[in-house]
Amino acid sequence: MSEGHSGLVAHQFETAEQQKETVNLGMWAFLITEVMMFGALFSAYGFYRAQYPAAFAAGSDHLNYFMGAFNTAVLICSSLTMALGVQAAQQGKRKGIILFLLLTILLGGIFLGVKVLEYADKYEHHLMPGINFSVDSPFAAQIELFYCFYFAMTGLHALHMIVGIAILGTLVVLSYRRRFSANYYNPVEMAGLYWHFVDIVWIFLFPFLYLIGRS
Amino acid sequence: MLSNIQILPEVASTMAGKVDALYFFITAVSVFFFLLVMLLVTFFAIKFRRRSKDERPEPIHGSLKLELLWTVIPFILGMAMFGWGAVLYFDMFTPPVEGMNIYVVGKQWMWKIQHPEGNREINELHVPVGTPVKLIMTSEDVIHSFFVPAFRMKMDVLPGRYTTAWFEATKPGKYHLFCAEYCGTKHSQMTGSVYAMEPVDYQDWLERESVATLSMAQAGEQLYNQLGCGTCHAQEAEPRGPSLYGLHGRAVELLTGNAITADDSYIRESILLPAAKLVAGYGPLMPTYKGQVNEEELLRLVAYIKSLNLDTEDSTSESRGGKELKEHRNE
């Protein structure tokens, strides 16, 4: 099946510029669906939080806010390295792209590593709903509800991180094979948008889960 | 056979006629617009049918006047329907102050009903005509919905909370009771009958069918004593728990500083999850009674706590049909 590609412009586009704008808009549209998906979880969480403020505050108390804050710092740094990677791509600096993307992957890996530690900690302390959960509190059921959301939200976020790392890994390989230049670096830019979005989700998750109502 | 076909359910409550009136109004509007569109389409299709292949009719871009016309008229009619429907809705879910309470528990796949006098029925509900009947309902498992077409009333019955609805039957007879919210295998068999009776007949029925010696509130009191609730909620100088006398329907100040009206749902929650909404001035001492009392027993406890209001103002308690029906009073 021949697709009639002419250079880097796919057959359905007239110009490289049209292709770039289109891909950009596609990415933003995709991010809108992502916002709605996380938004639904945030609304459900907010609804229950308003119903059971005491229980949810008690749930927050069991979270390790130091690890949360550390991870927040890690992700903010990764956003910076990602932005530097995109800048390197704009300037056509191949080594820069590879370096900064690898750094971003490393920071993402650290984030996930800390997350694994946190999850393990929750498991040990019987705070994993449906698998190992027991809390001595009159609000045990509601605290369990808090942890359902904790795992659903951070789990979905972590899944996005994993996908992001996979994308960045692919880009590193492509970059190594000299697929990008100052004229064509849109995939790096798009991956950057995605990565920043995933970071922003965490910027909301951290206070909502770890900080609000904590004593 | 065809002559027997009904197209309207029986009109057997104070609401039924009002709902039908709105039904007729919207039907009339709908028939008018349906005929209007159909006649215009038919007329245009015949009048302007293509007579030759070469016809090139003059383009018409539109008409702001017409657009406004067919935006504004539907808008006005829509708002009228909204307003009318909203007034009815408000009436349907705002029970009158006087009247009697009936307690309903739904479970897969039956309706369990308790009368304040202590009578219990399954899949049957006996009510007097001419008295507003307020239903206080909950479910033991999934969501059900209490639906009596002849009364034009329907209300979902949810697990974990109380929902209320009311009706006033106007015509003695036997009417369908349906579960309207899909609830599993035998959803379509979760049906029963509502018997609306003349008040005298209802009294007869109450006395004839009365197997329970205790009223709901008395049964609730018995349970209250069994569980030892009075040890803490005592009438003494410094009780460990707040007094329950005159509690129902009153605003309660909570530990958090907020105030809440002590309604049926609040009392239910406070029995099952006492720490959720602590009353100002009291510590979290009370254990949960979850698992120790079922939904029907909870309703009896609620009925008992409600009845404590009346003891404090018993001079106003009313009697009906020669029998004390103190518990019938609403909050």
Added chain:
Amino acid sequence: MSNTVAVASHPEPDNNYWTAGYGLKSWLLTTDHKRIAILYLIMISVFFVIGGLFAVLIRLELLTPAGDLVSSDTYNKLFTLHGLVMIFFFLIPSIPAVMGNFLIPIMIGARDLAFPRINLLSWYVFAIGGMTTFAVVLFGGVDTGWTFYTPYSSTYSKTAVGLTAIGVFITGFSSILTGLNFVVTIHKMRAPGLTWFRLPLFVWAHYATSLIMLIGTPVVAITILLVFLERVFGVGIFDPALGGDPVLFQHLFWFYSHPAVYIMILPSMGVISEVVACFSRKRIFGYGFVAFSSLAIAVLGFLIWGHHMFTSGQSILAGMVFSILTMLVAIPSAVKVFNWTATMYKGSISFETPMIYVFGFLGLFTVGGLTGLFLGALGLDVHVHDTYFVVAHFHYIMVGGAIMGYLAALHFWWPKITGKLYSEAWAKLSAIIIFIGFNLTFFPQFLVGYLGMPRRYHVYPDEFQIFHILSTAGASILAIGYAFPAFYLIWSLFRGEAAPANPWNAKGLEWTVPSPPPKHNFDTIPVVKEEAYDYSRLEEEVV
């Protein structure tokens, strides 16, 4: 598939998309939007037959008041699967994924959608979701109703809810990807000169539809996923026994599933605009109002989910807000109906099959829309909620409206898609049979609904039987009506006359390319110099 026929009938055999590649692989790995549309067409046709068989069994069971044909469990599974298959695997993808996929790029003068590979991916995702649903049937079915109300779905049902949830979750992504592709394509791929207000209304309708897919679908996806997690891990996100709130599920579910109704009907409205203009040889009356009413429906559609919950115990105030907004959403639909009617005024009206379907649509959709008012009016909805009145209402919208529109589209663009003409006589006959059968099936349901017959009832009181007999009689006529097109359309593939590029003498870029269109649609991208539906400048008949 039918390449020998195409060779015989088309002057340039190797140039069209049917003959551009041979063999299964050339279809399963295609990124051509036209071929993907055909893949979707085959898939949804299969699902339509399956969903229809479930409906036939339901109607047969309801012939008598007792539960004598199937058991209650089986009956519950039948209506659940009927709803699931028809909504998620037929109605939602029907016009967008088949007609939209095929036509939007051509209508806007593009060589393909913006993301052809994502388009193929969305078909595969759809196919995987569909296979999962087949697996559900093999594992004994599911009995929650297509609405998955908790806590029944999350805790009490003993059927394959988890697998179904995964199937719906996966299928949702197919819808998201299609919506994303359309939005971006319509924004960025229009031919020079094709401004927003020169777009065919079919494209406007799909734009509005795609926005709903993009914004609404992720919400239901995550909600269904939560139900899945709740079932698998036994946690209590929506089950009150474990601290959750079942009404929250209803809010999240209807936030998508009410707008989903507009995913089904808006594309159909787009089709009606195209067809009514062509067979009246007129510009659409009030083009701007029709275009913006699509957007108004999409936007308002997101604000009225609560009207499914007037008896769920939500506050009276919330009920009032949702009711007033529901009344508002009726207005853009009414505006469309009036504008289509006005389009016929002083037109040159001919009565080919697609137009017959438009007449059917106008009658049935008007009934469906007007009966929506009964349901939007609070006090009246309390009585008719969850009865057959609702069943009748949404079948008038979805079957009377959406499927009539789908059939209109299929007959209108069939010559373009396949390059073949079908038999007008058979097509008209089946349109009339469908119209009669449909009304006989569903009109009695309004009456029995107002009498109080609840929906999803396996057994029912005797006095409702007469209505069910009428309904089942109608359903058998309807089934025959739906079977006809399958035969004469497939017949036309092999024996039909070759279709010219513009058999209806219609306006629009899709009629300027040969039938069937060449692989990349246009050799040179066209430059658009006129507004849509400029029928006064129609050229002489070519045939």
